[in-house]
Amino acid sequence: MEKREKRQKQKETFKKVLRYIKKYWFYLILSILLAVITVVLTLYIPILIGDAVDEIVGAGHVDFAAIFVILKRMAVVILATAAAQWVMNLCNNKMTYGVVQDIRNEAFQKIESLPISYLDAHSHGDMVSRIIADVDQFADGLLMGFTQFFTGVMTIVGTLLFMLSVNAGITLVVVGITPLSFVVAGFIAKRTFSMFQLQSETRGEQTSLVDEMVGNQKIVQAFGHEKEALERFDEINGRLEKASLRAIFYSSTTNPSTRFINSLVYAGVGVTGALFAIQGRLSVGQLTCFLNYANQYTKPFNEISGVVTELQNALACAARIFELIEEEPEKPDAKDAVVLNEVDGSVAMQHVYFSYLPEQKLIEDFNLKVLPGQRVAIVGPTGCGKTTMINLLMRFYDTDSGEIDVSGHPITEITRDSLRASYGMVLQETWLKHATIRENIAMGKPEATKEEIIEAAKASHAHGFIKRLPEGYDTILGEDGGSLSQGQKQLLCIARVMLCLPPMLILDEATSSIDTRTELKIQNAFAKMMxxxxxxxxxxxLSTIQEADVILVMKDGKIIEKGNHEELLAAGGFYATLYQSQFAV
Known part of the structure; x- marks a missing residue:
């Protein structure tokens, strides 16, 4: 049953690959035609060699004029074969890397459309491995398939036809031994697919670990986690070694096995042809021609056996890529979804229920009404649902039940793009792309002028350190901000929002990495911006939210206290206790 499922999965994957190839049908047909031409010309050469041998009757009986004519013909045929092969390879490269480009584009577009819940639940390193390493492996197998499979099949068919035209008896000997090659190749191919699939999955796991460790090396070293990380890497690396060795062991037996059978074919042709020559039923030139054909006939079996192995690897990698491509995308916007152009800033949450896992309740019967222009602060212990509420407002996650309205519209009836464009976000976790500082600040407003960018940087107090950099605003940042401090990266993220000035703001620990002196300046800038x-x-x-109009105190996904700073202190509840613990002398 399991074997049947694997075969079925392999067939489905192959059909999907064919759908991508279909787009390049012109190059496919041209490649096949050129393969036919290449094979015919290649198989014509042994006939010319046989004719030349027959012109050498014995000592002093050599027809040099006839041999010279044959050699000229051979030179033309060889040049024509080389030209056909060159154009065929161009077609194959065009098809292969066109398909690879299409698959990578589709995979990346799928990542852009996947729900945040999927990205949160799956390893980023594994996704990178699928798009980079697996697609590369797939490309190698596909290119080998195009380059060698078509030519190999044509060579086998063409050689048989040419041999039949010379001598049917010896051809039957060749055909009789041939099935052994198919039996051996088929036996090995069935066992290599699952092994290459395991190898590909383990490689993805390894990429994920490397990505995780390299991206967080400071934390790894700070907590002395190097030994544990190395042990984990060694364990995964060991599994990858075993999976690779098993896959390579079986695949490497293909070539020697088919070569052995090919040698039987050659020996069969040699012995049978010699007997026919002795009986005068075959000339020496024709025997030479037949022996050349025996080589030509058996060579593709070696190549095809290698191609089959590579295709097993390619299909295993393709299956992992298609798994990602076929993931359920984020639920699309409704056809009649509203584009939020006029945003008054009113927000209402009515009887909202949400949990990341069904068995772990988080937000239950949450109700909130925010008036236009209000500053709402959200405080509470870690894990109480503060950031989850932000995720729901931005519609990174949809509620399990209940309704969230923005400017009088349920957010499920608003296009996601217009909803998210209405918010300006500054998060505790900074993100900067590999680009200039100018491009990073202008991410939300690419058409911004230089003056607008500088004004936003000054408002966020980032202008000073930017001017001290070698290239100023044209300084190219490395991955995730390169050598900038966490505080400097956060200032750039704040400048990004100050440039856009959307109608609503979300500040999630926006000044957590900034020194107290700069924080006071930023708070003043935020006050103007808000x-x-x-x-x-x-x-x-709590020092950063004292000026808020409303402070929501959350615990276990519920609002337990609500009011302004003075009211909550006077109430002497959870907020007052939290405040006193932070400012106790």
Whole structure:
């Protein structure tokens, strides 16, 4: 049953690959035609060699004029064969890397459309491995298939036809031994697919670990986790070694096995042809021609056996890529979804229920009404649902039940793009792309002028350190901000929002990595920016939210206290206790 399922999966994967190839049908047909021409010309050469041998009757009886004519003909045929092969390879490269480009584009587009819940639940390194390493392996197998498979099959068919035209008896000897090659190749191919699939999956796991460790090397070293990380890497590397060795062992037996059978074919042709020559039923030139054909006939079996192995690897990699491509995308916007152009800043959450896992309740019967321009601060212990609420407002996750309205519209009836464009976000986790500082600040407003960018940087107090950099605003940042401090990266993220000035703001620990002196300046800038804008401020440092219009105190996914700073202190509840613990002398 399991074997049947594997075969079925392999067939389905192959059909999917064919759908991508279909787009390049012109190059496919041209490649096949050129393969036919190449094979015919290649198989014509042994006939010319046989004719030349027959012109050498014995000592002093050599027809040099006839041999010279044959040699000229051979030179033309060889040049024509080389030209046909060159054009065929161009077609094969065009098809292979066209298909690879299409698959990579589709895979990357799928990542862009996948729900955040999928990205949170799956290893980023494994996804990178699928798009990079697996597609590369797939390309290698596909290119070998195009390059050698077509030519190999044509050579086998063409050789048989040419041999039949010379001598049917010896041809039957060749055909009789041939099935052994198919039996051996088929036996090995069935066992290599699952092994290459395991190898590909383990490689993805290894890529994920490397990505995780390299990206967080400071933390690894700070907590002395190097030994554990190395042990884990060794364990995965050991499994990859075993999987690779098993896959390579079986695949490497293909070539020697088919070569042995090919040698039987050659020996059979040699012995049978010699007997026919002795009986005068075959000339020496024709025997030479037949022996050449025996080589030509058996050579593709070696190549095809190698191609079959590579195709097993390619199909195993393709299956992993298609798994990603076929993942359920984020639920699309409704056809009649509203584009949010006029945003008044009002937000309402009515009887909202949400949990990441069904068995772990998080937000239950959550109700909130925010007036336009209000500054709403959200505080509470870790894991109480503060960031989850932000995820729901941005519609990174959809509620299990209940409704969230923005400017009087349910957010499920608003296009995601227009909803998210209405918010400006500054998160505790900074993200900067590999580009200039200018491009990073202007990410949300690419058409911004230089003056606007500088003004935003000054407002966020980033202008000073930017001017001290070698290239100023044209300084190219490395991955995730390169050598900039965490505070400097956060200032650039703040400048990015200050440039766009959307109608609503979300500040999730926006000043957590900034020194106290700069924080006071930033708070003043934020105060100006928040004037007339609905703002949600998530903070642990209560000093940053004292000016908020409403403070929501959350615990276990529920609002347990609500009011402004003075009201909550006077109430002497959870907020007052939290505040006193932070400012106790």
């Amino acid at each position: 004037e007339g804008r609905t703002s949600f401020i998530v903070a642990h440092r």
